Each structure stands twice: as C-alpha cells, then as structure tokens.
Amino acid sequence: MRSLVLALPTLAALVGATPAPLGSLTSPSDLTTNANHVFNAIHSALRQWGSSLNHNGMSYFLATVPKGTQLYHGTSKEEPISGMEWLAYEPEHSLVFSGRHGGPPPFHDNFRLNDQQQPLFESGPPEDDDDLAGYLHTYCAAHPLRLIYVDGEAAAKSDKGTLDTQDYILLNGTEKKGVFWDFERAKGMCELAATEWKGQIHGILRMEGGFEIILCSFKDSLEVVRITRAKSDSRLEEQKFDYYRAITARYDGVGGDRTLLNYDQFVTGFDAKYGIDLFREVEGRTLPRLMNATAKQVGMMREDIRRVVLGMGTDVSLPEHSFNWQGVADMIVGRYAARLKYLVSPSLSTLEAFQREIDSTLQPFIDYARRNSTTESERCATQFIPETAPTASESMAAAAVSHVAHTICSTLLSASEETSYEAAVEKVKELIEYLDWTTWKECGACDPDKLCMLPIWPFGSLEDFMHPTCMNATQMTGRRGYWRLWGRS
Template sequence: MYLSPPSLPQTPLCLAALITNTFSYSFPGNGNLVFNAIHSSMRQWGSSLNHNGMSFFLATVPEGTELYHGDWRSNPIKGPEWLAFEPEHALVFTHPFPHNPPPKDGRPQPPPPLQLQQVAGKLNQAEDGFLHTFAAAKDLRLLYVDGMSAGKTHNGTMDSQDYILFLNELGDGGGGMFDEMARARLFCQMVQEKWDGRLDGMLRMEAGFEIILCDFARDLEALRVTRVRASEQGKPGDQIGQHAGEMWLPAVASRYWSIGGDRVILNYEHFLTAYLYELDLFSEGGNLPRLKHVPPDQLERMRRDLDALIMNHEPNELSVNWQAVADMVVERYGNRLRYLASGQASTLRQLQQEIEDALSPFIDYDQRNSSVEVERCSAQFVRQSTTVTSVAGGAVLSVSRSVCATLLEALDYTDYHTVVNQIQGLIDYLSWTAWKDCNGCGDHEICMIPMWPMGTVDDYNHPQCRDFSRLNGDGPRYWGGNPRRRMSALPLSF
C-alpha cells in the first residue's frame, strides 16, 4: 500500500505526548501523504506507484538544458507542443500514430478499417521522422503537476488537472482525456489570460517526463534537426515498435530516482497539495486518492490558492530542498524498519538492540528525556539555521517525529510481537515507495512497474527485474483495455 488513508496508526502511547513544539511549524494531519509527495516529486519510480498526484509545484528548468521533440516533419516547431527530457522518449514520436475518433459515452472507439488503412499508408510513406534537439533559451518557468499526470487513464491520473486546473471544461474524464492538444491550448490560454504570462508551460509525467511548452520560438534555441533510423519508429502493428520500446523504457528507468543533473528545480517552500484541504479523497475505496467525486464547491478554495501560488511566487525563489532531507530520512530508516518487521531478529532483545543502535546518538544516558530525544532524532537532517515554516518542512518533520517516537516507544515494550506489530503499523503508515524496489537488477534489465501506457497488474503488485527485450510483460494490463488503444491517446508529436 503506497498511500495510506489519512489517519495515523493505532499506537499504545500517543505520539503527541512525546513531541514538543521545538519548531515553529505545527503540522496538521496527512503528514505521511505530503511527505511521500515531496519524496516522489520529479521521480519516475514514486510517481508511477503513487500515480494519482494531488499536488502542484512551481518548477524551473535552467537555461541551456537540452530537450527533445520527436516529429515526422522537419519543419520548425511552433507552440504549444511537447518536449521530452530523454531523447529516447522523443524518438517514439518521430512517427504519427493512428488516432481513434472522439470517444462515445466515455469509451474510445476503434478507428474504421478504411481510416486505419489510410493512416497506415501515410505512416509507410513517412517512414523516417526527425528528432529536434533544443536548449532552453532562458530559465523555463513551469507548473509541475505531480503523479503520472500525463497518463491518459480513467484511474485518476488526470484528476488534479481535470477538476482543479481545468474546472472539468475538457469533459468528465472521458472526451477531454484524449484531446491533448485542446488541453495544451487551454493551459497556454490560461497562462496569458489568467496568470499574466507568469508561466512558460506545464511539466508532467507518463513513461518519462514531458513539458508542454507554449512558445517554442521564444523559449528555445534550436540546436539541430536529425533524421532518425527507421528501426526506432513505431509501426502500425505494435504502435511503438519493439526496438523503440527497448530504448524508451530503460532510458526512463534510469530516472527512477532523479531527473538528474539539476535539470528541474522545484520550489518546495511554496506549493499546493490537496492533502491539506480536509477533502474526502479516499471515499471510493482503494489506496489511491481521487477528486472526481468531490463536490466542485469544495475544490474552489484550492483553485483560488493555486492562482495565488502562481501569481505571488516565483519558481526560482530561494527554497530549502526538503526532498533531500526526506531522502536522508528514508535512507537512514528504510532498510532498518523493514528488517525489524521481517522477523529476522528473532528475540525481543535483538529487536530492541537494533532499535537502540539507531537511537543512541540522540540519547543522553545520564539524563533521559523522551521528548528531547525525539526532537534530537527528528531534527538530525535539518540545518540549525533553518526555521521550519513551510508545508514541506512541516511534513518532513512530522514523519521524522513519527519514526523516532515509535522506535523510542518500542524500547519500553516487553513483548516481541507487540514490537513487531508496532513497527509494521509504522511501515503501513509511511508507505515509502523505496520498499517496493527490486534491487540488484542486471545490466540489461529494469525493475518494471506500470508506466503509462505500458505495464501489468503484476508489475504494480510485484515489481520484478525484466530484460529489455520483454519489458511489456504478460497478464492483465494495469491501465486496462488494449495497449494499442492506449497508444492512440498519445499526442501526434512530442
């Protein structure tokens, strides 16, 4: 389970009794959900598992960053259009795909045979497409919509766009889902008419991160346009071509834990998340949040706050990198917590020795004070000069305190199973995506998880190492339906 329902696990000793208000920010509920949004931001791995993003960040792509656009044409690209961070991602779009007609009753229809034949003929005539390579001509100012927000699915991946950003103007999760150009044009219209041109585009993720950029001529320097080899292009039979897929997904997987090279910098001091609005995000059951059932009037405050975020703050404002702090918390405690819950430590003494080893740097054995020990432990990775006033900082400290307080509490237990259950409850609450990583895949393998439009149900439940030549896997599809239908929802160029 990767997003626990918004409630703390039951614990014999109230965590609040152990926590003092050393820091200036007192965090409300859902700290685990906000922590995970921060930890997974701009990461393919966590954003694929927690694919229903509920947060908006201001983002900067630094001047000079190389970006890519695939097209079957060599003509100069005008906006709005799409850019990829990995060239292999853009190569998939160097060929036009057969697209379905507008959906009826929320369900896409297969193209008529004659239309499919006509499109296939055009594909064969335009067999060799082009890779357009650009550099950002300035620092690009973007709105980052987290999760797998470029996944054209009914699973909730587009909820934050449809119900917060676009006010459901593109259709109720159906017709609008498949008209990506309408989505791009509406966003760029909002940038000019609603936000006074304060953004250059939108940043999203599918199998790879993408930018919808409003003005290519203004914001990019064209570096080159190169013909691609035919084997890298999608064919009508499999929509992406096996070799293209073998290139695409490994390139994407290389960014599982970082977009790399500071190519995207997020403003963590000021961002927006639905987890702080007392919305019933889990009323339909399951482990992933949804917005489609929330009454529109309950979302109005979040819409106003999104406008204020864009109008009152800059993507490049000075910001503490709270993701880096969250990383250190996960890296310090992730493996240890999993070990403690695994039963490998077979006695109470062994369990508590492991726990004390983790906590001993924060304990003064001449003068024990549980509240002080929790604060020392939870503040380990926060610089002394930092005053925590932001939502991100509050969430990171909230989760750190939960870990430290739960471990400290477990030292007083006298029953082995009580300790194990307490640790397992903490793990369920934290739901760190790192615990689902395969670890140790071979040089020609990736740890396969569902990344729209590919992936199976088993890939989500049990990620496993898979060779580049068989990445798509067998069994029920995670995103539902036919992979060819899902590919038809991709934009015509990228």
C-alpha cells in the first residue's frame, strides 16, 4: 500500500487548500501522510467486505447500538447470561456456537486449535436429545449500548496483526499469552472500561466471521426476548454455507442503523502524530502493525482513546450526532471507482480517447469560457461535502476525505494535460495504487447458489484474498491456509 505523497504541511492547511497531483514530496511529519488509509478505514467501518480485506485495523471509533436492537448469543445453557459474554448481530453466527462442540463450523477438518472462539465462560454440550444442540438466546438492548468499535478483523485469532489494537494498545502489551487467550483479553478490556474509562463503555465491538460485541454485563444492558432450543444440523456442508451466507449479507454493512459510529472523534494508529513505524512486509504483502510502537507511542494512543471515551457524555461526541463521513466516502468511491479502472483499461488505447473520458468525468466542474484548473479541482473535490460539515481543522475524517477527494480531482486534471498517453495512464495507475479501494476486488453478482469467497477468519486461502471469486458450498470446502499461525499449515 502506498502512503500519501502530497505536500500539505498541517491538518489545518487542508482548509481551502488544493493538493498537488501525486508525485509531490511531503514531510514525514505531515498530518495527512496516511490520509488514504484513514479514508479507507472510514469507508470500510462496520462492513464485512472492506474490514476482511483490510483486516489489520488501526482505529477506534465510539459506537452506539440503539435501545431495542436485537442481538444473539449461542450457548449450551438455557439460563439467561448475567455477566460478561459475547453477542452476535446475526442469529446464524450465534447458532454455530450453540452446538455440542462450540465454535464456527470449519471448512476443513483439522482447523480447530485449542479452544478457539468457544463461548467466553461456558462449555459443555447439552446432555439429552441427540437432535437438539444447545440454545439460541435472543436479547434486545435495554438502553443505548455505548461501545468502542475496534476496526478491521479484530476478533480473528491470528498473528498477522489482527489483534494488535487490543493486545498492544488497549491492554498495553500486558499478560499476552498468544492469540487464543480471548477470555483474558475480553476480561482485560472490560476492566479497562470499568476503571480508566469510568464505566462510560459497555463493551467492545469487533469483527471476525460476522460482527460481535463483548458485552461486559448482560444483566445491566440487555432484556431477554426469547430463549429457544436449537436443532442439531447433520448437514454440515449446508450449515457452513448458511453461516457464510449470513456473513456475506453484511459485506456492505450491518444495516438498519443497528450501530452508529462517531467519525469525527476517533483515534487511529494511522495518525502521523504518533510516529509509529507501521508498515511491515508479511508474506509479500505490506500490512500495518502496531507491534513496534514504543511505550511512549502506546501511551499517547491510550490517552487519546481515554479522552475520547470520557468525552462521550457530551451530545457532540455521541455517535448519533456525528457527521456521516462514510456516506461522503461512499459517494466518492461510487463516482470514481469504475471510471478510474476504465481509464487504465485497454478500452482506451489513445491519448485522445483518454482525454475525452476525463473531460466527460470533470465536465460538471468546468466553465469552458473561463478555464481555471485550481477552481475546477476545488469544485470537483467538494461536490459531496456540504458546507455544514465539520472542517478539516476540526475533524481528522474531514481532513482525510477532503484530501483524498482533492487528490483524485487534481490528478485527473493533471493527467488530462499530459502529452503522452503512457504518462497520462501511469498517473492514473499511481492514483489507483494509492487509493487501494476494496471495491475493486468485489466479485460482482454471484449465482444464487454461490457466494463471493474471501478470507474471513477462520476460512480462506491466500488465493481467495488475492482473487475473490464466486463459489458454491462444495467449492468452499477445504479452503484454508490464510489464517494459519506461522509455522502451521
């Protein structure tokens, strides 16, 4: 992944400023250095697709689950939960934990390692009817649930970096026992919520094969809707496919305003003020990691998270009062994703055809009687940002989204002025590499009996990551290897 290479000296300087096209130099201390990564974190937040591809999350958002929202818990016990446990957004996600052995149905026989993703406290199968397999608990939020959303695939038990934001930052690297210590991890984060965060947070929102909440107290935060006995499903292949179908239904978000995020006040390791040496080569890919953060850098991030959490009592900090920067990011991606790919496709093989396509894209922002590239770029970049939105000096999200929008528009204008077809196409290719939008890996529409397969813990292969494709239940069986621990196959 490329880092931002545009020359803007400070966050405040984004206000009214138009970035230069890609290729300019920038200071390492530039607060917009990772604007593309911040943009992508905003765009992928609470979305299974983008969060699975950018699985090493670096960001912490305040989140609210509205009162009355239904959530689910699968277990071998009928009695309502009172203490700390997990909740799923989808009943199919919970049902795979209600069976005799717990845990998601593996897509290959030898995946289970230790007690991965067992319920946090409970164990043991039901002792009676062989056709019955535990219970599905349905709860609803008794009050708005205030959560910290840890982005990426933060519930994936992997040493690729999915757990860095929890183990190295929230838990300060203390008592780390490996990737499968989820009970201790959950307990430590709930203790953090009760002490340093003064009870302002009710739980932690994460994602693996589906979104889940570690809720610190069921008794204090939930009402029981119903508790039903689950049926044992011997059709393992169909059960696995049903589970994956429920997961992939949330590729574009958890839906229905079931969770609201504050995009204006969040903390991210991509913020250059921390100076963390983030990017590392992992199996030929560059992934962000927090394992190299110094004690000072960890302390800075923890203090910023604490400050944001403790400010949650004010109306302006509540997620329901945040400006929806994800909506703006959606409009930018929706307008330019296909157009940018078309510009570098063989369909446009001459400079004249290339220039006509850019002119068509930018036509709404051009006064052909008074050409002015700076004005045209500004009109283009601010198309989807209302005047009432927070400014770049007030919000990192505003700065990142504005910067990316200006980068797209200024680069297109610059490319249209090239006299060489090869040079013009190269500028757009660099822009695409810089943006690194997850939408470019989407499968497109799959047949009704197929799903778009990509690695979602604990399933998937490296090939599935590089080239997601539509697969049926039989084709999905046996796909493994992406999430292996180093040294394991």
